[in-house]
Amino acid sequence: xxxxxxxxxxxxxxxxxxxxxxxxxxxxxxxxxxxxxxxxxxxxxxxxxxxxxxxxxxxxxxxxxxxxxxxxxxxxxxxxxxxxxxxxxxxxxxxxxxxxxxxxxxxxxxxxxxxxxxxxxxxxxxxxxxxxxxxxxxxxxxxxxxxxxxxxxxxxxxxxxxxxxxxxxxxxxxxxxxxxxxxxxxxxxxxxxxxxxxxxxxxxxxxxxxxxxxxxxxxxxxxxxxxxxxxxxxxxxxxxxxxxxxxxxxxxxxxxxxxxxxxxxxxxxxxxxxxxxxxxxxxxxxxxxxxxxxxxxxxxxxxxxxxxxxxxxxxxxxxxxxxxxxxxxxxxxxxxxxxxxxxxxxxxxxxxxxxxxxxxxxxxxxxxxxxxxxxxxxxxxxxxxxxxxxxxxxxxxxxxxxxxxxxxxxxxxxxxxxxxxxxxxxxxxxxxxxxxxxxxxxxxxxxxxxxxxxxxxxxxxxxxxxxxxxxxxxxxxxxxxxxxxxxxxxxxxxxxxxxxxxxxxxxxxxxxxxxxxxxxxxxxxxxxxxxxxxxxxxxxxxxxxxxxxxxxxxxxxxxxxxxxxxxxxxxxxxxxxxxxxxxxxxxxxxxxxxxxxxxxxxxxxxxxxxxxxxxxxxxxxxxxxxxxxxxxxxxxxxxxxxxxxxxxxxxxxxxxxxxxxxxxxxxxxxxxxxxxxxxxxxxxxxxxxxxxxxxxxxxxxxxxxxxxxxxxxxxxxxxxxxxxxxxxxxxxxxxxxxxxxxxxxxxxxxxxxxxxxxxxxxxxxxxxxxxxxxxxxxxxxxxxxxxxxxxxxxxxxxxxxxxxxxxxxxxxxxxxxxxxxxxxxxxxxxxxxxxxxxxxxxxxxxxxxxxx
Ligand code: C2E
Ligand code: CA
Ligand code: CA
Numbered sequence: 001x002x003x004x005x006x007x008x009x010x011x012x013x014x015x016x017x018x019x020x021x022x023x024x025x026x027x028x029x030x031x032x033x034x035x036x037x038x039x040x041x042x043x044x045x046x047x048x049x050x051x052x053x054x055x056x057x058x059x060x061x062x063x064x065x066x067x068x069x070x071x072x073x074x075x076x077x078x079x080x081x082x083x084x085x086x087x088x089x090x091x092x093x094x095x096x097x098x099x100x101x102x103x104x105x106x107x108x109x110x111x112x113x114x115x116x117x118x119x120x121x122x123x124x125x126x127x128x129x130x131x132x133x134x135x136x137x138x139x140x141x142x143x144x145x146x147x148x149x150x151x152x153x154x155x156x157x158x159x160x161x162x163x164x165x166x167x168x169x170x171x172x173x174x175x176x177x178x179x180x181x182x183x184x185x186x187x188x189x190x191x192x193x194x195x196x197x198x199x200x201x202x203x204x205x206x207x208x209x210x211x212x213x214x215x216x217x218x219x220x221x222x223x224x225x226x227x228x229x230x231x232x233x234x235x236x237x238x239x240x241x242x243x244x245x246x247x248x249x250x251x252x253x254x255x256x257x258x259x260x261x262x263x264x265x266x267x268x269x270x271x272x273x274x275x276x277x278x279x280x281x282x283x284x285x286x287x288x289x290x291x292x293x294x295x296x297x298x299x300x301x302x303x304x305x306x307x308x309x310x311x312x313x314x315x316x317x318x319x320x321x322x323x324x325x326x327x328x329x330x331x332x333x334x335x336x337x338x339x340x341x342x343x344x345x346x347x348x349x350x351x352x353x354x355x356x357x358x359x360x361x362x363x364x365x366x367x368x369x370x371x372x373x374x375x376x377x378x379x380x381x382x383x384x385x386x387x388x389x390x391x392x393x394x395x396x397x398x399x400x401x402x403x404x405x406x407x408x409x410x411x412x413x414x415x416x417x418x419x420x421x422x423x424x425x426x427x428x429x430x431x432x433x434x435x436x437x438x439x440x441x442x443x444x445x446x447x448x449x450x451x452x453x454x455x456x457x458x459x460x461x462x463x464x465x466x467x468x469x470x471x472x473x474x475x476x477x478x479x480x481x482x483x484x485x486x487x488x489x490x491x492x493x494x495x496x497x498x499x500x501x502x503x504x505x506x507x508x509x510x511x512x513x514x515x516x517x518x519x520x521x522x523x524x525x526x527x528x529x530x531x532x533x534x535x536x537x538x539x540x541x542x543x544x545x546x547x548x549x550x551x552x553x554x555x556x557x558x559x560x561x562x563x564x565x566x567x568x569x570x571x572x573x574x575x576x577x578x579x580x581x582x583x584x585x586x587x588x589x590x591x592x593x594x595x596x597x598x599x600x601x602x603x604x605x606x607x608x609x610x611x612x613x614x615x616x617x618x619x620x621x622x623x624x625x626x627x628x629x630x631x632x633x634x635x636x637x638x639x640x641x642x643x644x645x646x647x648x649x650x651x652x653x654x655x656x657x658x659x660x661x662x663x664x665x666x667x668x669x670x671x672x673x674x675x676x677x678x679x680x681x682x683x684x685x686x687x688x689x690x691x692x693x694x695x696x697x698x699x700x701x702x703x704x705x706x707x708x709x710x711x712x713x714x715x716x717x718x719x720x721x722x723x724x725x726x727x728x729x730x731x732x733x734x735x736x737x738x739x740x741x742x743x744x745x746x747x748x749x750x751x752x753x754x755x756x757x758x759x760x761x762x763x764x765x766x767x768x769x770x771x772x773x774x775x776x777x778x779x780x781x782x783x784x785x786x787x788x789x790x791x792x793x794x795x796x797x798x799x800x801x802x803x804x805x806x807x808x809x810x811x812x813x814x815x816x817x818x819x820x821x822x823x824x825x826x827x828x829x830x831x832x833x834x835x836x837x838x839x840x841x842x843x844x845x846x847x848x849x850x851x852x
Contacts, residue, residue, distance in 0.1 A: 032162055035061040038076040042151075045074055049103050049110040049147055052076045065349060068156035070294060075156065077148040078105075085140035089168050091161045092132040095224025096242070098152040102126075102134045105145035117152075118224070118239065122232035129172065130224030135165070153293050179223070182362045186216040189369050196380065204259040208376060210252035215365055218245035240288065243296050247285035250304040254278050257311050260375075261318060261325055270314055277307040312337045325375070332371040339364020410490060415498040417465055418472035421489035423505075426497035429488040430507045431556035434549055441510035442549035443484075444556065446563035447475065447527075450573075451541040452502035459534075467533055468501070471540065475504055478526050483519045484512025505560065510548060524576060543572040547580040561587070586649050595650040598643065601631060602655060608632050609663050610829040613839070614681070614800060614822045616852035617814045622839060623852050624679030624713070625671070626822060627664045628829045629656070644685060653687045658697065664712060665705050667832050672707070674836045681713040681743060686720030690727060695734040702740065713764065715745040718757070725756060736761035743800070748788060758795060765792045766822070769803025776808055786816050793817070798852060819852045 036058045040047065047055070058078065066075065081088065092100070099117040103110035116125050116132060127133035138144045150158060163171070189212050197205035220226045221241040231237040254277050258264060263271050284300045291299065315330030342360035345351040356363065413425035421429070434442055449471065456464035479485055479496040486507040488497055497505045513520055524544075530537040545567025547559040562580040565587055572578035582588060601607050611625040631638050638646070647653040660682050668680045688694050702709055714735065721728040721744075732742055743764035744757065748771045767788055771781050785801070792799045801813050804823030813821055827838060 032064055032079055032160055034080055035064070035066075035160070036078040037061050037066060038078075039068075040074045040076070042072045042074060045151070047074075049101075049113070049149075052149065053078070053108070053110070053147065063349060065160065066156065066158040067349070070153075070155055070298065072151070072153065073156075074149065074151045075158075077146075077150070077158070077160075079146040079148070079160070079162075081136065081138060081144040081146065081162070083138075083140070083144070085138050087165060088136045088138060089127070089163045089165050090134040090136060090146060091163055091168065092134075093159045093161060094157050095130050095132070095222075095227070096152065096154050097132065097150055097156075097158065098154070099150065100132055101149040103147040104136050105147050106139055106142045108143065108145070110147055118227065119235050121235065122228050128228065130228060133168075154297060178359070179225070179362075182366055183216065183220065183225075185366055186212055186369060189373050190216070192373065193376075196376070200380070204256065204379075205376065207252055207256035207259055208372065211249065211256045212369055214245055214249035214252050215369075217241065218249045219362065219365065221245050239293060243288045243293070243300060244285065246300040246304050247281045247288075250281040250300075250307045251278060251285065253311060254281065254307060257314070257329070260372075261314070261323060261329060263314075266318070266323075270317070273310055274314070277303075277310055281307060308337065308340075328371060328375045332368040332375070335367040335371065336361075336364040339367070413490065417468055417501075418498055420472055420476065420504075421494050421497040423497065423499045425490075425494075426488050426499065426505050426507075427556055427560070429494075430486070430505075433486050433488070433507060434556055438550075441551075442486075442559075443508040443510040443513060444547045444549065444559040444563045445506050445508060446499065446545045446560065446567045447504045447506075448543050448545075448567050449502040449540055450543060451539070455538060463534070467531065467538065470531055470533060472496070472498070472504075474531065475527075478523045479504075479506045481519070482506070482508060482513065482523050483516035484509035499560070505563070528576070542576065543567045544577040545569070545572055545580065546577065552580045552582070586645070591646065591649075594638070594646060595652070597634075598631075598646055598650070598652055601634070602652060602659060606631070606633070607656075607659070608831065609660060609667065611667065611680075611832050611835045612822060612829040613826050613835065614679075614820050615826050616820055617810065617818055619852070621852075622676075622678060622826070623820065624681060625667075625835065626681040626683075626715070626829075627660060627667065628683070629660060630829075644683075648685055648687050653685045654691060657682075657684060657688045661698070661701060661712070665701070665708055668708050668711060670832060671836070674840075676836065676839060677711075679711050679713050679741075680708075681715050683715045683745065686717070686724070686728070689716065689720070689731045690724065695731055695738065698735060698740055699738045702738065710739055710741060713741045713743050715743045715766065716762075717745040717749075718747050719749065721760070722756070729759065732761055744797075746802075748784065762797060764800060765797045766800040766802050767818075769823075772801050772803045772809065772813075772823075773805070775812060782812075782816075785813075785818075789816055789818050 038052060038055055038058045040052075040055075040057075055076075058076075061077075066077065068075065079090075090102075095118060097117055098119040100115070102114040102116070103112070105111070114126050114134060125132070126135060134146070136144070136146060148158075150156070190209055193205045193209035193212065196202075197209060217226065220229075221238070224238075226241050227235075227238040230241075254274055258274055258278075263274050280303045284296075284303045287299050288296050312333050315326055315333050318326035319330050339360035339362070342351060342357050342364075346353065346357035346360070351357045413421055413428075415422045430444065452464065452468070455467060459467070476493075476496045480493065485495045486509060487494055488505075488507055489495075495506055499505050527540060527542055530539045532538075545563040545565065547553060547562035547566060549559055552562050553559040562585070565585050566572060566578045566580040569578045569581070569584055585591070608630045609627040610630045611627055613622045614624040614626060615621065616623045629640050629643060631643055644653070644656075647656045664680045664682045668678070671678050671680070691697075698714075702712070716728070716732065721732070736742060741764070742760070742762040743766055744760060744762045745766050746768045747765045749768040765788075767785060771785055771788075775781050775785060789799045798819040800820040800822055801809075801818050802822050804810050804813065804821040804825045806825055810821050810825055827835065830838070
């Protein structure tokens with residue numbers, strides 16, 4: 001835009017310069033040296049040509065161009081024509097004369113009058129031209145001359161030239177070309193501004209348009225061109241057009257300058273004087289409607305001139321002050337000022353006629369218009385650039401903001417210590433993977449470092465943090481190489497997430513992992529390698545739990561929970577890896593409803609105790625029964641171990657055991673009534689041993705059932721006591737002190753220390769079924785059982801073999817000196833009434849003492 005504008009200026013100047021070269025040397029047909037004039041007051045308007053010629057007072061004109069300023073007097077001019085017979089044309093190069101009367105003179109006698117002027121319709125002109133042209137015939141034999149009578153309201157300025165027609169037409173055509181070029185240039189600028197304004201909607205282009213348009217109107221009116229072109233029938237409009245064009249041009253130039261130079265922001269006297277100029281020019285414009293022509297002209301000019309002077313001054317002043325736009329403004333305005341001054345000087349005869357002096361205003365205004373157009377074009381360019389820059393800055397700010405958001409999002413998605421993706425990130429990405437490829441089989445794996453807490457306690461938090469980082473690095477390396485590993489974070493290398501401290505998770509494509517079990521095994525192997533830290537070889541005690549999609553769960557939340565459960569399972573602890581098993585899930589939702597059901601069953605007395613007899617081997621007598629919990633009618637059935645595990649997990653074990661004890665005592669009452677004085681064994685959970693008031697409860701219960709004292713045996717498993725040896729021992733001692741017989745249940749199923757067993761205040765040891773089942777076939781079992789029996793006897797315990805299913809085993813046990821047996825060989829657990837029935841029918845005599 002900028003460059004094109006500069007080019008346009010250069011081109012225009014060139015095109016102006018070409019015809020200019022042809023204009024400077026045009027020749028006037030002849031000089032008019034001896035002009036005489038007669039000046040008369042307006043009252044003598046009625047004078048005829050003859051009377052005027054006859055009047056006294058004619059005097060020679062100094063110079064060639066009458067110039068009498070503003071007045072109403074009537075001027076008569078007498079011109080002598082050179083001898084010859086070719087026709088000539090008188091040209092009055094000033095189109096604003098109101099009333100011109102023309103007579104050709106032949107030997108001093110006026111011929112036919114020609115009347116014209118800009119107060120008369122245009123078509124009355126003898127020749128069609130904005131200036132006044134009068135053709136003159138010459139008589140070769142006569143003395144030829146011209147008589148003119150001119151009266152005008154404006155400036156009485158009558159520049160006369162005498163031309164040979166052909167030379168004149170050639171000259172006028174050249175001038176017209178020049179002017180057309182000038183008008184064309186201004187019109188182009190007007191259209192350009194209009195388009196720019198339409199596009200940008202910025203007032204400055206509108207003001208510039210108005211400036212150029214009013215200037216065009218002013219100069220065209222001054223030259224009289226508007227008259228034939230715009231309103232040939234209305235001399236009034238023609239006269240008004242000059243009156244209006246001047247203040248209009250002044251106002252629009254002031255408005256434009258204000259905007260262009262940002263004068264409003266500058267303040268001070270400049271701003272005030274410019275404001276005053278606007279108001280005054282507006283006043284002059286309104287004055288056109290109020291005052292008469294002369295006054296209006298005088299007013300407009302006397303306001304417009306100082307306005308122009310002011311604007312011409314402001315430019316250099318601001319330029320000196322360093323205003324960035326002022327230089328170009330000064331140049332533009334200076335060109336117009338100089339052009340106008342030159343033309344004015346020529347107008348008043350101070351400068352000779354030449355192309356530059358004649359067209360000074362046009363040249364100046366063209367130059368001004370072009371410079372300002374270029375400046376405005378440059379301004380558009382600059383504004384676009386600054387808009388681009390601000391848009392760029394905006395974009396940069398936006399992308400910085402995006403980056404910051406991304407960073408904080410990234411931070412929100414990472415665990416701060418290891419910088420691995422966190423739980424949120426894992427859940428988001430892994431569930432997306434599941435949703436995107438629902439046809440695939442997925443393995444959600446949760447890995448937990450069990451010994452981290454111990455390490456933290458040993459080495460302190462700082463070391464444990466550092467160790468965590470090392471571990472995370474190692475785990476990440478292992479996970480990355482697993483077959484079927486999935487990306488679960490924003491970065492490609494994100495394949496391991498941290499769910500909680502020391503708990504990690506990853507997602508595998510189960511199909512891919514299955515097809516390469518060796519690699520998975522390798523990974524597991526690497527996992528076990530100890531970590532070298534501070535010169536120590538720290539082992540990683542890790543458990544992995546795996547939940548499979550879609551086998552175990554449909555959504556990630558469930559799968560993660562299941563992998564957690566699997567990771568906590570005994571199998572995982574033992575083998576390092578376990579798959580989720582719904583049957584072993586103590587936290588499954590079904591469990592929750594089961595707990596509620598169990599609580600209700602307990603409260604509504606829906607649970608039952610079944611009884612299994614215990615026989616003294618030597619005497620073949622039933623000596624006692626064991627009470628075993630049942631949930632009759634529950635569908636699907638819940639096994640005793642399951643029910644007890646559930647009660648233990650839910651805290652229901654406390655009321656349950658107490659309920660069992662009370663029912664067991666009632667049962668013993670019934671047995672006694674049936675003539676069966678048997679011991680009743682009940683099972684106690686390790687949780688019960690932790691209840692502070694448990695011994696007290698038992699003591700109170702027994703105190704209120706004195707008849708059963710010493711006949712209710714509490715069975716406690718060996719492994720359960722090992723969970724909390726000190727507390728268990730204390731409780732058992734206080735029970736023993738209260739005279740409650742105790743039995744060690746499931747003996748041989750765990751790894752209890754003999755020294756501990758030795759201290760237990762028990763009277764009976766029940767050898768676990770696992771050792772009895774294969775007694776006939778397994779020699780090892782036989783050795784163990786025999787050793788156990790002997791050892792227990794040495795320690796003073798009676799021995800019960802559990803799970804005896806056949807007579808041979810019973811016989812073998814008798815041989816081994818076992819005291820009692822319990823098992824299907826005698827009876828299955830059954831309701832008390834059934835048991836009593838069975839015992840009666842078999843007529844099994846029970847020992848009164850219940851002792852073996
Ligand atoms: P336990 O105390 O070892 O009970 C003996 C279990 O062996 C019973 O299983 C019984 O039915 C079963 N059994 C007895 N003889 C044989 C046999 O010859 N062959 C086979 N295969 N099994 C035999 P049950 O009733 O399912 O009880 C399982 C476990 O649940 C019990 O093991 C006990 O630890 C616990 N339990 C049962 N009732 C209670 C209770 O009221 N309170 C507590 N805390 N635990 C109970
Ligand atoms: Ca038992
Ligand atoms: Ca047992």
